[in-house]
Amino acid sequence: MKFSLFYLFSDFGAIDQGQVFEEVLEEIEYGEELGFDSVWLPEHHFAVYGMLGNPMTMAAAISQRTHRMKIGTAIMVLPFQHPLRVAEDAALVDALSGGRLLLGLGRGYQPPEFHGFGVRQEDSREMFVESFEILKRALSGEKFTYHGKFWTIDEPTEIFPKPIQKPHPPFYMAAISPASYDLAAQQNISLLRSPQFTDLGTVAAAYQGYADKMKELGHDASSLDQPFSIRTFVAPTDEEAKLETKHVVWFYHLLATLLPGAPGRPAPKSGYENYPRDPSVLSQITEEDVWERGTCFGSPERVTKLMKDYMHQAGATHFMTQMRIGGLEHKKVMLSMELFAKHVMPALREEEAKMDAAVTV
Numbered sequence: 372m373k374f375s376l377f378y379l380f381s382d383f384g385a386i387d388q389g390q391v392f393e394e395v396l397e398e399i400e401y402g403e404e405l406g407f408d409s410v411w412l413p414e415h416h417f418a419v420y421g422m423l424g425n426p427m428t429m430a431a432a433i434s435q436r437t438h439r440m441k442i443g444t445a446i447m448v449l450p451f452q453h454p455l456r457v458a459e460d461a462a463l464v465d466a467l468s469g470g471r472l473l474l475g476l477g478r479g480y481q482p483p484e485f486h487g488f489g490v491r492q493e494d495s496r497e498m499f500v501e502s503f504e505i506l507k508r509a510l511s512g513e514k515f516t517y518h519g520k521f522w523t524i525d526e527p528t529e530i531f532p533k534p535i536q537k538p539h540p541p542f543y544m545a546a547i548s549p550a551s552y553d554l555a556a557q558q559n560i561s562l563l564r565s566p567q568f569t570d571l572g573t574v575a576a577a578y579q580g581y582a583d584k585m586k587e588l589g590h591d592a593s594s595l596d597q598p599f600s601i602r603t604f605v606a607p608t609d610e611e612a613k614l615e616t617k618h619v620v621w622f623y624h625l626l627a628t629l630l631p632g633a634p635g636r637p638a639p640k641s642g643y644e645n646y647p648r649d650p651s652v653l654s655q656i657t658e659e660d661v662w663e664r665g666t667c668f669g670s671p672e673r674v675t676k677l678m679k680d681y682m683h684q685a686g687a688t689h690f691m692t693q694m695r696i697g698g699l700e701h702k703k704v705m706l707s708m709e710l711f712a713k714h715v716m717p718a719l720r721e722e723e724a725k726m727d728a729a730v731t732v
Contacts, residue, residue, distance in 0.1 A: 372723045373689035374716055375409040376402045376708075377445060377600055380422040383621055384698040388422070392429075394701040398694070400436055401705060405712035409441035409473060411598070411691055414448045416484045420625050427460040434468035443473035445563050445600070445691070446545045449502035450478055450495050451488050454522060455530060457502070458509035462534040470535035473596075474510075475563050476503060477545035481629045482636045492631070496550065497521070503542075503558070510539035541596070552577055556584035556592075563691075565600035566665055575685045596689055599681060602666040603692035604699070605674050605710040612668045618697030619661040619668075627653035667692075671714035678715065679722050688723070 376399065382391050399410050412429050415421025423429055426444045433442050442464065447457055465472040478499040479485065485492040501519040508515050514529040534540055542560040546552045555562050562581060566574050582592040602619055606612035630650035632638035662668060667677045681687040692711065695704045 372716075372720045373408045373596065373598075374406070374711075375411055375443070375598065375689065375691045376407050377411045377413075377691045377693045378423075378695060379413055379415075379420070379622075379693060381420050381622060381625070381697060382422070383419065391422075394704075395695065396432065396436055398701070398704055398708065399433055399440070402708060403437045403440045405708055406716065407440060407708075407712070408689075409443050410437075411443040411445040411473075411475065411600075413445050414451075415481070416451075417487050418481075418483065418625070418629060420481075420622075420629055425460075427457075427464055430464045430472070431467055434464060434471065441471045441473050442468055443543065443598075444475045445543070445598075446475040446477035448479040448484070449476055449506070450490050450498040451484070454502040454505040455509055455524070455528065458506050459530050461506075461540060462510060462530055462532050465534035465536055465540050466532045470540075472534070472536070472540040473543060474540045475543035475545065476506075477563075478551075480547070480631060482631055482633075483629060494521070500554070507539060507542070510534055512538075543596075543598070546577075546581075549577070549580070552581040553584055556581050556588060556590070559585065559588070559590045559595075561595040561597055563598055563600065564685075565691075567600070570664070571681070571684060578685065593686075597686075598689045598691040599685060599687040600691040600693065601678075601681070602661075602668075602696055603674065603690070603694055603707070603711065604666075604668045604696075604703075605671055605707045605715065606668075606703075607670065607710070609669045609673055612670065612673075613658070613662055615699060615703070616658040616661050616666070616668055618699050619666055620656055620658055621697045623653045623656045623661070627651055671710050671718075674711070675715050675718045678719055682719065682722060682726065690719075 378395055412423060412426035413421050414426050416424050430442045461474055478495040498521050501521050505517055509530045512533055514527045516527055517524040543563050544555040544560050545563045546555055564574055564578060585592040604612055604615055627650050633650040667674045694707050
């Protein structure tokens with residue numbers, strides 16, 4: 372059982388943005404002290420939904436403030452920059468961290484980001500496939516040429532520095548649509564999944580399809596690290612935790628304006644069918660909604676019970692916890708992390724041992 376921190380860098384508070392980043396770095400250092408296995412950073416652009424345009428820059432800073440935690444990207448959006456640039460940045464972070472990089476990748480989903488960079492969203496899957504091939508070859512140490520629809524490398528090229536991890540840092544892929552799940556299975560790489568856009572049953576069914584495809588291809592999904600992302604907040608009591616659900620409501624209401632098909636934002640012609648057909652419904656989500664589903668907010672006892680359900684229903688073996696969201700105060704996030712490490716982690720490890728024992732009987 373693994374536990375990690377995930378930072379979206381979304382904040383509607385009135386504090387200085389420099390303070391936001393310093394507080395997050397303090398939380399990450401504390402997370403390493405508490406025993407969290409890794410920290411994950413996303414790429415987003417042009418909105419306070421996610422204020423981290425280049426996760427690799429932050430990853431480099433974290434590599435100098437930590438010693439043991441692995442540092443993941445969740446995710447790098449491949450269509451937005453040249454894959455050789457991504458490879459160079461990834462190799463440098465892997466070198467600076469002593470081989471601790473986990474490289475999560477995706478094709479992006481927010482129309483304003485594609486519009487800002489002048490990239491056709493309809494091309495995102497083809498661009499991802501090409502970019503991933505170049506990235507994998509570059510990080511594997513090859514000197515190579517490449518001729519594709521979107522990128523061309525005419526002269527034999529290799530990157531420096533080389534990553535420490537061989538043959539390359541572990542790859543992860545964000546997936547919502549069936550085609551993305553199939554692609555991850557074909558490449559034998561881990562999934563980054565979350566009950567964010569759909570219900571738990573849909574996420575579990577999609578993951579089973581991915582696992583079945585992996586088996587068909589001679590791979591084993593359970594042998595890979597499979598993070599399960601969930602918004603998490605632990606307070607001494609359920610009542611105290613419930614008061615903080617307003618931050619998740621803010622998150623969903625903002626997300627409702629950014630998804631494909633949001634008001635004023637036509638959905639791409641194809642490839643995003645598994646996102647909400649009418650994202651405006653997210654703008655109607657209430658505090659009671661997020662308390663009842665899609666989050667693990669509550670006392671240590673409630674959070675433990677909810678996460679045990681995810682273990683049994685979705686096969687979760689790695690919880691990627693988003694502890695800081697919206698305007699949640701730094702001191703409350705630090706306490707949540709402490710309560711989670713002290714009470715929830717050991718209880719879930721014990722549950723995992725019971726589940727493993729039951730399988731072997």
